[in-house]
Amino acid sequence: MFEASSINSSTVEEKLFGHAGEDVDGDDGPVVFICGKCKLPVGDSLSWDGSEDGQNQIRLKRVTDNVLVGEDTRLYEASKKSLCLITDLFCQGCNSVLGMIYASTPKNLDHKRFAFCLNVADIDSYILGSANQMLAAEGPKEQPVTLEYRGIVEQQLTEMKMLVMSMAQRLEEIEAGL
Incomplete structure (x- = not known):
């Protein structure tokens, strides 16, 4: 308001x-x-x-x-x-x-x-334009959320998910061998 x-x-x-x-x-x-x-x-x-x-x-x-x-x-x-x-x-x-x-x-x-x-x-x-309250920036590395940036983040999340699933499968194999 x-x-x-x-x-x-x-x-x-x-x-x-x-x-x-x-x-x-x-x-x-x-x-x-x-x-x-x-x-x-x-x-x-x-x-x-x-x-x-x-x-x-x-x-x-x-x-x-x-x-x-x-x-x-x-x-x-x-x-x-x-x-x-x-x-x-x-x-x-x-x-x-x-x-x-x-x-x-x-x-x-x-x-x-x-x-x-x-x-x-x-x-x-x-x-109009007299509002001066802004959210503080998180730091100099903060990037605006663009479609390109979103795509990169989604790709990184997919790679991390695959890595976690691979590690979980190896852990199951190790536990089965014990």
């Missing part, structure tokens, strides 16, 4: 795009976003659409089938004089609210319309 970490939208954006003027760190892989409660994957950074630090949300163009779009639309006041119609997003695994979709927005919020807005407080993330 992987270890999940708590995230915020500015940290995610830094990981994905770096700071303006800085080189992006090539060591970080794509980010997988997971439900904060049941850890089902809900999206990834390849569908990144932006973030909203003021609302502590990230926007994705696409999400996994583990995200269910609610059936009820309701009014939401994003700010004064900014009424929107939204629909809640739910996790299929634990039915917790993950965020919302803006179905109708004023002109200044059009960039949010029909994007999946996930609440950073309700999701965690995992950076």
Whole structure:
């Protein structure tokens, strides 16, 4: 299993795009976003659409089938004089609210319309390639198990089996002569 970490939208954006003027760190892989409660994957950074630090949300163009779009639309006041119609997003695994979709927005919020807005407080993330636990090598003579290597081992086992059977037969002959 992987270890999940708590995230915020500015940290995610830094990981994905770096700071303006800085080189992006090539060591970080794509980010997988997971439900904060049941850890089902809900999206990834390849569908990144932006973030909203003021609302502590990230926007994705696409999400996994583990995200269910609610059936009820309701009014939401994003700010004064900014009424929107939204629909809640739910996790299929634990039915917790993950965020919302803006179905109708004023002109200044059009960039949010029909994007999946996930609440950073309700999701965690995992950076692909960040795992660092490995099995210790047995030594410098350790070889990977290939078909060729397997064939050699099987041949050696067959030869050893024949040798043991031959020795057992000779031992029986010696015991019979006594």
